[in-house]
Amino acid sequence: MIIERRQWQQVAERLPAGELALVALWGEPGCAHMAVIDRRTHALMVFSLPGERFPSIGALHPPAIRLERAMRDLHGLEAEGAPDVRPWLRHEAPYAFLPAEGESLHQIPVGPVHAGIIEPGHFRFTANGETVVRLEERLGYTHKGTEALIAGAPLERAARLAGRVSGDSTVAFALAFAQATEAACSWPVPERATWLRALAAELERLANHFGDIGAVCNDASFTIMHAHCGWLREQVLRTAAELFGHRLMMDCVVPGGVRADVPVDAAEKIGALLALIRARFPDLVELYDETESLKDRTVDTGVLTTALAEQYAAGGYIGRASGRAFDARRTPGYAPYERLQFEVPTVHAGDVNARVWIRIREVEQSVALVEQIMAALPGGAIASALPGGVGEGTALVEGFRGDIFAWVRMRADGRVERAHLRDPSWFQWPLLEAAIEGNIVADFPLCNKSFNCSYSGHDL
Amino acid sequence: MRKLLLKSVLQTPLTEPAPAADEAALAELAHQVERAAHRRLGRSLSIREVDAGSCNGCELEIHALNNIVYDLERFGFRFVASPRHADVLLVTGPVTRHMEEALTRTYAATPDPKWVVAVGDCARDGGLFASSRACVGGVAKVLPVDLHIGGCPPSPMQLLKGLLALMEIRR
Numbered sequence: 001m002i003i004e005r006r007q008w009q010q011v012a013e014r015l016p017a018g019e020l021a022l023v024a025l026w027g028e029p030g031c032a033h034m035a036v037i038d039r040r041t042h043a044l045m046v047f048s049l050p051g052e053r054f055p056s057i058g059a060l061h062p063p064a065i066r067l068e069r070a071m072r073d074l075h076g077l078e079a080e081g082a083p084d085v086r087p088w089l090r091h092e093a094p095y096a097f098l099p100a101e102g103e104s105l106h107q108i109p110v111g112p113v114h115a116g117i118i119e120p121g122h123f124r125f126t127a128n129g130e131t132v133v134r135l136e137e138r139l140g141y142t143h144k145g146t147e148a149l150i151a152g153a154p155l156e157r158a159a160r161l162a163g164r165v166s167g168d169s170t171v172a173f174a175l176a177f178a179q180a181t182e183a184a185c186s187w188p189v190p191e192r193a194t195w196l197r198a199l200a201a202e203l204e205r206l207a208n209h210f211g212d213i214g215a216v217c218n219d220a221s222f223t224i225m226h227a228h229c230g231w232l233r234e235q236v237l238r239t240a241a242e243l244f245g246h247r248l249m250m251d252c253v254v255p256g257g258v259r260a261d262v263p264v265d266a267a268e269k270i271g272a273l274l275a276l277i278r279a280r281f282p283d284l285v286e287l288y289d290e291t292e293s294l295k296d297r298t299v300d301t302g303v304l305t306t307a308l309a310e311q312y313a314a315g316g317y318i319g320r321a322s323g324r325a326f327d328a329r330r331t332p333g334y335a336p337y338e339r340l341q342f343e344v345p346t347v348h349a350g351d352v353n354a355r356v357w358i359r360i361r362e363v364e365q366s367v368a369l370v371e372q373i374m375a376a377l378p379g380g381a382i383a384s385a386l387p388g389g390v391g392e393g394t395a396l397v398e399g400f401r402g403d404i405f406a407w408v409r410m411r412a413d414g415r416v417e418r419a420h421l422r423d424p425s426w427f428q429w430p431l432l433e434a435a436i437e438g439n440i441v442a443d444f445p446l447c448n449k450s451f452n453c454s455y456s457g458h459d460l
Numbered sequence: 461m462r463k464l465l466l467k468s469v470l471q472t473p474l475t476e477p478a479p480a481a482d483e484a485a486l487a488e489l490a491h492q493v494e495r496a497a498h499r500r501l502g503r504s505l506s507i508r509e510v511d512a513g514s515c516n517g518c519e520l521e522i523h524a525l526n527n528i529v530y531d532l533e534r535f536g537f538r539f540v541a542s543p544r545h546a547d548v549l550l551v552t553g554p555v556t557r558h559m560e561e562a563l564t565r566t567y568a569a570t571p572d573p574k575w576v577v578a579v580g581d582c583a584r585d586g587g588l589f590a591s592s593r594a595c596v597g598g599v600a601k602v603l604p605v606d607l608h609i610g611g612c613p614p615s616p617m618q619l620l621k622g623l624l625a626l627m628e629i630r631r
Contacts, residue, residue, distance in 0.1 A: 230528065
């Protein structure tokens with residue numbers, strides 16, 4: 001919806017009070033866009049303000065600050081009255097880190113090349129002895145210009161790029177992009193395709209949660225969990241390769257449906273995988289629960305308050321571990337989840353332990369979902385052809401990390417005019433800075449892994 | 461925990477048998493590698509992984525090399541935390557402009573003799589991102605590359621075969 005400055009400001013004023021949650025804020029040359037969700041009605045709305053300048057949202061609502069900095073870097077849009085005008089996704093001049101003042105403070109610069117097999121980013125710690133006083137993140141190292149490549153690209157290439165915004169969420173991003181494209185073109189999707197998409201999405205969630213549960217424990221030096229969870233993750237990926245032809249299921253979800261059908265023995269393969277998880281996983285949960293030395297590291301570490309989780313509309317296990325019970329599969333919701341039974345586990349503690357438990361509970365939910373999907377999988381076609389048509393469409397899809405927002409504008413020639421893909425990490429990275437405050441430096445890897453934000457997804 | 465450990469002791473190992481070294485990788489390496497340096501290092505190689513702008517898909521599969529199924533360390537490879545301890549740089553991504561300097565500096569910090577392995581289609585030539593103004597495009601544009609392991613992302617087995625070729629050629 002195209003609106004005027006006054007209306008833009010009115011929307012902005014409803015954000016700090018929590019009536020509306022900020023879902024995305026992005027730009028294109030000559031226009032600023034904002035997506036919000038109404039907390040009461042769960043309606044997802046997009047507002048567009050033409051012009052090179054727009055009244056800053058970040059001045060009223062801090063979660064918007066980094067998004068506005070990115071809009072300036074990528075499209076030259078000016079946020080009037082913005083509280084922070086340092087570049088964000090564009091690295092040129094030396095970066096001015098925010099000052100921290102006080103006695104006996106020292107700084108620890110980390111990255112962009114980290115010690116582990118991790119994505120690049122810079123963390124600037126200010127510490128007093130072992131205690132972190134301030135963490136400031138500097139991101140943008142993996143900025144690949146993905147949205148610029150998508151602009152004007154043929155649909156097939158655009159979909160492949162969307163699936164590489166964040167490799168760990170390739171199914172979820174491809175799904176969000178496909179749904180937004182389908183909404184833009186009023187493109188009907190065969191029922192079987194929506195169910196196969198959900199199957200791929202739940203397998204992706206399982207693989208990532210197994211990986212994360214093990215990795216968090218590994219960062220607390222409890223390697224036996226890492227070994228067992230790594231093995232379960234491997235089994236999920238192998239099943240995914242057998243069903244969808246690719247371990248991470250890249251390029252399997254395409255606009256209009258899915259690329260290929262699953263083999264005839266898919267039900268047996270899934271059955272074997274679920275039986276394995278059900279036989280092995282409960283022992284690991286018990287092990288986590290009963291190892292006091294491990295919980296000594298995870299309980300009360302890296303606490304994120306409910307107030308901050310709500311303010312930033314933090315998605316996924318980060319929000320749900322801090323009392324924000326939001327799940328895009330429920331609200332606004334999309335097929336076929338309205339026909340599936342699942343819970344959205346939520347706790348309030350907000351510490352590393354809580355984020356591990358949310359993942360454990362979500363593994364259990366996803367196992368149940370995969371079983372329901374296989375039992376009810378309808379027959380029929382798996383894709384339909386592009387009906388043509390121009391327009392804009394949006395989608396909100398629940399990836400393993402949280403809700404992924406996609407906005408697509410299609411051209412008459414079947415190419416993508418422009419797209420925006422917002423990773424959940426945009427609203428999670430700033431919260432890591434808050435959660436680490438007052439913790440010891442040595443607990444940072446643990447906190448960071450429990451958040452597991454995406455660098456590539458954020459940097460685009 | 462005792463229950464779980466006992467079960468692990470009683471069952472057969474879940475680690476897969478070693479694959480043969482990749483033929484194409486052997487051929488690529490045959491032209492480039494100094495054998496004298498290899499003999500000095502023996503059957504041990506330390507790897508420093510550098511993400512130069514990947515989508516993190518390659519990192520997931522590189523991580524998998526450390527799981528009990530592929531168990532990379534049984535072949536003498538080890539991931540290390542610093543380039544100063546490394547013999548091999550394992551580089552992923554289309555080399556974003558923002559990572560170019562960090563990559564060059566990591567290479568400079570790695571002692572000789574050293575090898576560079578470019579992992580994934582992006583690291584080969586920029587892949588899907590080759591035409592992006594934000595990317596340099598391909599590790600070879602920035603560093604001398606000894607071996608390419610293609611794939612989007614390469615599977616752990618493909619990675620293992622490539623790395624074994626690197627070990628093989630050094631004997």
